[in-house]
Amino acid sequence: MPAALPLQAFIAQASQNTTQYKVLEVKYGNGYSQRAGDGFNNNQASWSIDYGTISLADLTTILTAFDAAKGVDYFTWTAPGDSASKKWVVKQHTRKSVSGLFYTLQATLEQCFDL
Numbered sequence: 114m115p116a117a118l119p120l121q122a123f124i125a126q127a128s129q130n131t132t133q134y135k136v137l138e139v140k141y142g143n144g145y146s147q148r149a150g151d152g153f154n155n156n157q158a159s160w161s162i163d164y165g166t167i168s169l170a171d172l173t174t175i176l177t178a179f180d181a182a183k184g185v186d187y188f189t190w191t192a193p194g195d196s197a198s199k200k201w202v203v204k205q206h207t208r209k210s211v212s213g214l215f216y217t218l219q220a221t222l223e224q225c226f227d228l
Contacts, residue, residue: 118190118201118222119178120164120171128162130192154226160192160201164218172208172216179203179220187225200225 135151164175182188187200201222209217 115187115189115200116178118188119175120167121190123164123167123171125163125165126193128160128193130194131159131161133157133159158192158199158224159204160222162220162222164220166211166215166217168215172218175218176206176208179206187227188222190222200227 135155135157136148137151138146138148140146164171167175178188182203184202184204187202189198190201191198202225204221204223206218206220209219211217
C-alpha cells in the first residue's frame with residue numbers, strides 16, 4: 114500500500130533532480146525532422162536523494178519501507194521546489210557505513226503516474 118516517503122526530514126538538501134522528456138521523433142530527408150510528446154505524461158522527473166548521516170535504527174526504518182515496496186508500490190513525497198506531493202518509485206538504493214554506528218543512504222526515485 115502506498116505511503117509517505119520515510120524519514121523525509123533526514124533528506125539532504127544536496128539531493129539532485131533530473132527531468133527526462135519522452136519524445137517521438139521522425140527524421141525525413143534533407144535534414145528535416147518532426148517531434149511529438151510520447152504520451153500524456155511525457156515529462157518525467159527523477160531524484161537522487163541522499164539521507165545524511167543516520168543511525169542504524171533510522172537506516173533500518175527506511176530500508177524496511179523500501180524493501181516492502183519492492184520497486185512496485187510508490188511513495189508520496191513533495192520534492193524541493195514542488196508545491197504538491199507526487200508519486201515516486203524507489204528504483205535503487207545504496208548504503209554506506211560512515212562508522213560502526215552511523216550510515217549514509219542514497220536512493221534513486223522515479224516519478225510514476227499510477228492511477
